Amino acid sequence: MLEQLGARFPGWWRTxxxxxxxxxxxxxxxxxxxxxxxxxxxxxxxxxxxxKTQALQDEKVVVYDAALLIENKLHEGxxxxxxxxxxxxxxxxx
Numbered sequence: 001m002l003e004q005l006g007a008r009f010p011g012w013w014r015t016x017x018x019x020x021x022x023x024x025x026x027x028x029x030x031x032x033x034x035x036x037x038x039x040x041x042x043x044x045x046x047x048x049x050x051x052k053t054q055a056l057q058d059e060k061v062v063v064y065d066a067a068l069l070i071e072n073k074l075h076e077g078x079x080x081x082x083x084x085x086x087x088x089x090x091x092x093x094x
Contacts, residue, residue, distance in 0.1 A: 004040050009033070042072070049074070 005012070027034045049064070056062045066074060075081045 001044055008036050
């Protein structure tokens with residue numbers, strides 16, 4: 001995957017696992033870049049989610065924290081969704 005990302009987005013990567021600070025700005029300003037990034041990463045993210053969820057199938061509750069859960073229709077395979085909302089000031093605190 002990193003080879004695909006490097007070929008599509010040259011200059012984005014400082015190290016194998018570290019993205020250059022200015023690179024994410026392009027994702028939010030270029031729909032073409034965002035779609036390309038999603039096409040490369042989302043299939044792998046989905047596979048990892050499925051693998052981990054299957055490994056936890058005997059658990060009563062599994063917590064899945066995903067910013068785009070509804071938008072990507074990942075909730076459709078879940079028994080339920082709990083939405084947690086808080087003030088922006090609280091979100092920014094560790």
